[in-house]
Amino acid sequence: DADVTQTPRNRITKTGKRIMLECSQTKGHDRMYWYRQDPGLGLRLIYYSFDVKDINKGEISDGYSVSRQAQAKFSLSLESAIPNQTALYFCATSDRPFGSYNEQFFGPGTRLTVL
């Protein structure tokens, strides 16, 4: 089984709908991240969390919210989806830096299309 899983893998929705993307990990890592990937813009960080009680905004957090339900689960929500949020979304995890130097491991991605 994959260490970092994302659900759903593909989603098509309409403008204005609320969408939740879920990420689960079995690596036992404390740190979790959400990125989006757009053609020509690369990957950009949306939110990150260093533990259950720690949530931080990334480079492009507007229009998104997150919830860290447990060490292993980190969800990304689009409260009211808009077409320019159409992208490939990735969840990633990393262990505490000591000994691992923050090496990040990525999930398979969720392809989201907002019509």
Added chain:
Amino acid sequence: KQEVTQIPAALSVPEGENLVLNCSFTDSAIYNLQWFRQDPGKGLTSLLLIQSSQREQTSGRLNASLDKSSGRSTLYIAASQPGDSATYLCAIDSGNTGKLIFGQGTTLQVKP
């Protein structure tokens, strides 16, 4: 603000060739640099991580180097194979925050 650039954007080589992918960055104060591979429609696979204090890392046919003073990293792939065809991304963690800054990637095609 850290900026990461990868040139060229695309590269096509015949099978068996040794090749070098380039990554440059604007701020030498980095915590680590990570190279990833991305297959079409798939997630990112971590290939190599170079700590700030290191000059290179090796894994099989892959060798990554880091020169902070010049703001450059290279990924060397020896004896390329068609299965190496993918997009290669470099990313930098500037301050032990886990906030990776990615380059745009180099898409490699290895022809049989």
